[in-house]
Amino acid sequence: MENIKSYVQQHKDRFINELIELLKIPSVSADTAYSQDVIDTAEAVKESLSKAGCDLVEVCDTPGYPIIYGEKIIDPNLPTVLVYGHYDVQPPDPLELWTSPPFEPVIKTTDIHPEGAIFARGACDDKGQMFMHVKALEYMVQNNVLPCNVKFMIEGEEEVGSASLAWFVERNQEKLKNDVILISDTGMISNQQPSITTGLRGLSYVEVEVTGPNRDLHSGLYGGAVANPINILAKMIASLHDENNHITIPGFYDKVQELSAEERAEMAKAPFSLEKYKNALNIADVYGEKGYVTNERNSIRPTLDVNGIWGGYTGEGAKTVIASKAFAKISMRLVPNQDWVEITELFTKHFTSIAPAGVKVKVTPHHGGQGYVTPIDSIGYQAANKAYTETFGVPAIPVRSGGSIPIVALFEKELKSKTILMGFGLDSDAIHSPNEHFGIFNYLKGIETIPLFYKYFVELSK
Amino acid sequence: MENIKSYVQQHKDRFINELIELLKIPSVSADTAYSQDVIDTAEAVKESLSKAGCDLVEVCDTPGYPIIYGEKIIDPNLPTVLVYGHYDVQPPDPLELWTSPPFEPVIKTTDIHPEGAIFARGACDDKGQMFMHVKALEYMVQNNVLPCNVKFMIEGEEEVGSASLAWFVERNQEKLKNDVILISDTGMISNQQPSITTGLRGLSYVEVEVTGPNRDLHSGLYGGAVANPINILAKMIASLHDENNHITIPGFYDKVQELSAEERAEMAKAPFSLEKYKNALNIADVYGEKGYVTNERNSIRPTLDVNGIWGGYTGEGAKTVIASKAFAKISMRLVPNQDWVEITELFTKHFTSIAPAGVKVKVTPHHGGQGYVTPIDSIGYQAANKAYTETFGVPAIPVRSGGSIPIVALFEKELKSKTILMGFGLDSDAIHSPNEHFGIFNYLKGIETIPLFYKYFVELSK
Numbered sequence: 001m002e003n004i005k006s007y008v009q010q011h012k013d014r015f016i017n018e019l020i021e022l023l024k025i026p027s028v029s030a031d032t033a034y035s036q037d038v039i040d041t042a043e044a045v046k047e048s049l050s051k052a053g054c055d056l057v058e059v060c061d062t063p064g065y066p067i068i069y070g071e072k073i074i075d076p077n078l079p080t081v082l083v084y085g086h087y088d089v090q091p092p093d094p095l096e097l098w099t100s101p102p103f104e105p106v107i108k109t110t111d112i113h114p115e116g117a118i119f120a121r122g123a124c125d126d127k128g129q130m131f132m133h134v135k136a137l138e139y140m141v142q143n144n145v146l147p148c149n150v151k152f153m154i155e156g157e158e159e160v161g162s163a164s165l166a167w168f169v170e171r172n173q174e175k176l177k178n179d180v181i182l183i184s185d186t187g188m189i190s191n192q193q194p195s196i197t198t199g200l201r202g203l204s205y206v207e208v209e210v211t212g213p214n215r216d217l218h219s220g221l222y223g224g225a226v227a228n229p230i231n232i233l234a235k236m237i238a239s240l241h242d243e244n245n246h247i248t249i250p251g252f253y254d255k256v257q258e259l260s261a262e263e264r265a266e267m268a269k270a271p272f273s274l275e276k277y278k279n280a281l282n283i284a285d286v287y288g289e290k291g292y293v294t295n296e297r298n299s300i301r302p303t304l305d306v307n308g309i310w311g312g313y314t315g316e317g318a319k320t321v322i323a324s325k326a327f328a329k330i331s332m333r334l335v336p337n338q339d340w341v342e343i344t345e346l347f348t349k350h351f352t353s354i355a356p357a358g359v360k361v362k363v364t365p366h367h368g369g370q371g372y373v374t375p376i377d378s379i380g381y382q383a384a385n386k387a388y389t390e391t392f393g394v395p396a397i398p399v400r401s402g403g404s405i406p407i408v409a410l411f412e413k414e415l416k417s418k419t420i421l422m423g424f425g426l427d428s429d430a431i432h433s434p435n436e437h438f439g440i441f442n443y444l445k446g447i448e449t450i451p452l453f454y455k456y457f458v459e460l461s462k
Numbered sequence: 463m464e465n466i467k468s469y470v471q472q473h474k475d476r477f478i479n480e481l482i483e484l485l486k487i488p489s490v491s492a493d494t495a496y497s498q499d500v501i502d503t504a505e506a507v508k509e510s511l512s513k514a515g516c517d518l519v520e521v522c523d524t525p526g527y528p529i530i531y532g533e534k535i536i537d538p539n540l541p542t543v544l545v546y547g548h549y550d551v552q553p554p555d556p557l558e559l560w561t562s563p564p565f566e567p568v569i570k571t572t573d574i575h576p577e578g579a580i581f582a583r584g585a586c587d588d589k590g591q592m593f594m595h596v597k598a599l600e601y602m603v604q605n606n607v608l609p610c611n612v613k614f615m616i617e618g619e620e621e622v623g624s625a626s627l628a629w630f631v632e633r634n635q636e637k638l639k640n641d642v643i644l645i646s647d648t649g650m651i652s653n654q655q656p657s658i659t660t661g662l663r664g665l666s667y668v669e670v671e672v673t674g675p676n677r678d679l680h681s682g683l684y685g686g687a688v689a690n691p692i693n694i695l696a697k698m699i700a701s702l703h704d705e706n707n708h709i710t711i712p713g714f715y716d717k718v719q720e721l722s723a724e725e726r727a728e729m730a731k732a733p734f735s736l737e738k739y740k741n742a743l744n745i746a747d748v749y750g751e752k753g754y755v756t757n758e759r760n761s762i763r764p765t766l767d768v769n770g771i772w773g774g775y776t777g778e779g780a781k782t783v784i785a786s787k788a789f790a791k792i793s794m795r796l797v798p799n800q801d802w803v804e805i806t807e808l809f810t811k812h813f814t815s816i817a818p819a820g821v822k823v824k825v826t827p828h829h830g831g832q833g834y835v836t837p838i839d840s841i842g843y844q845a846a847n848k849a850y851t852e853t854f855g856v857p858a859i860p861v862r863s864g865g866s867i868p869i870v871a872l873f874e875k876e877l878k879s880k881t882i883l884m885g886f887g888l889d890s891d892a893i894h895s896p897n898e899h900f901g902i903f904n905y906l907k908g909i910e911t912i913p914l915f916y917k918y919f920v921e922l923s924k
Contacts, residue, residue: 432782
């Protein structure tokens, strides 16, 4: 398939400019202030799919943001690939840490990306990786090498829990019927060493509110005599981990799948430098659950992190106040077999139970999803591995990721098919952080590799 | 002194309206956005002192906001009363909890204030209480009953640590020479039971910053593998109290003055209903240091409270991020003999020492002050007590307050004179909280009582 290389070379400037246009629209699904932008982005995705060669493209209404569905059916007897991606992005804050505005994409070179990388919110997660599939389709249609049927399902609520997607999938099982689901919303080890994500963590995301006195109080007149909601919240959060950084919620680990010594030994083979890791983050040391190494702590082990906390006076200067309320956003990453609904209940029950009499506690579940594991002996995995091997010159390594794509488990449940996570991003791309970017090399390599997946998946399916 | 009563009756509407005008200016010293308003307030205070009868009024420049100095010297051989107050106010937030705008004063009646109370930021703390002294001077001058010399020193940085006042006092010891210092910036037990504050707590106010990774991280990819600054900050804050709510900072209690059983028994005589206290705050139970009751916890015992905390994503919806930094504002209330500078050093040393290797910690001292005790056998205390007894019909009870007026200790050190804290506010006036108010009864009663203090102080000084 040499022509894909030359086709990409021939059209790469246009491919890059088309992505840049998409990145200019601030499709932040978590903030209603951006709702029109999210809808505009959906429209732009629809047009790109039509142009790329889909026979049918629909903007499907949902209880939330629309889902873009596109398809090109060349022969009902051939396999069908369902491509999933999302057009919404994470909030860009803290804005002051961006070296260029998050929605004014610019190309800059970095040590890891000497050919340049596109800096913008969503460049990698997931507009850039989603758009690789659109351009791969364009190539296959233009050159009459599409070997099977293809369906696209691009949503706009991935960063806020995909509630509408679940609603949509449950109601469109026939329409979404497929033989394999293909997603590029993960990373790979390096530009020299591709990898395929075979495991994802589940997620339970909650918001907690601790209420003490019915109004803010003067910390001098009341300090020491009433429960201070901020001190209490800090104490409650601190108590969620023990001295070995095990999570203390009763029943939390009951269903956790322990890996065998062999599996852990296999994982340990993935290239990893603790020094480089610490230097990249500028930390003196790592920190985590006793008995596990870094690559296990962030992939095969469940975790609990506070994602945001606020309460009291946070402005300039000093205010001697005892706040009436304190808040935190807390998320737990779960591993296969942990049920996020059950974990959310365990958290709520425990967190409420540890509150002293002087405060009231409210726990509000945000969203969640189950963990997932892809068998490496599946046709999908093998096809992906052959594709990577051909474009990168080395086989891909299977890795377990700490991230969550809750809908992957949903797909298996509702659509009865396996998902292949062909990621082309890098850890250093700073997704969810200021200065998110996506390498030009990675973007074009993805467009080159995807058609090969189609080719080998059809061959291996025969 | 019956004429004071009739004078107040005759002029009370004007007295109220003049205070309302002063309350309309948002003199928030903690927020530079209000700096012009703070300066305008200083100007208004200057004019009110001139009108009230001061022979000399000056706007004294300082490194910060100006200090208003006013004086009326009738005879160098007579005693001199120095009146201190402040024209700056606390920030009004959270604004959404105010039933009327904080800088649009309105009079409303409450159960405790059937004659009505003025609702506005600063109504009680301290514009209302400060202005009582201006109106009392007006009365004494208009009616030729000022029995001694009087000096006013009204500052604009009390809510942010009085840094400029310390600077000013050190440089103007001769100008500020006095026989007693009179301050109304505290409260009394009730409108039926006056009290005089004989003890104040000291204060050490710091801001802490915990830095983990050099950028915000995806909580899925990094969760469990790096120290989360918010979780760590929560853990560090929680560790500052032990299971008995004693503060764990080494050396913190070394110089704390323990009260005798007799003194504690004396304190216990002050009327107090734990049920009413809990109901007023809508809390199921109080919370504090083991071995002490509520009225001891908030007065004779040192405390540590978080006044504000922030970090990570605090916006609408969910963001799965590990923040690079987390912050908190922490204040400690101190008791006599605890030195705030030493305590600040002990806190900084300890807080830095308990940080795990995965984070960096920065502690920035904001401001502080020493505690203070007024001897009840002093002439000033006795004069104040006689004044209250005459206007309220019952003697005042001496009480130790949990609040801090750091400059009181400074006055004794620099000016060698005692301070009398004649407070007319009530705990329920919600100072530092939304819906701060000051009773019309209290305001007018203060204006009535103050001239009697002058009268008895001069008599007792002979």
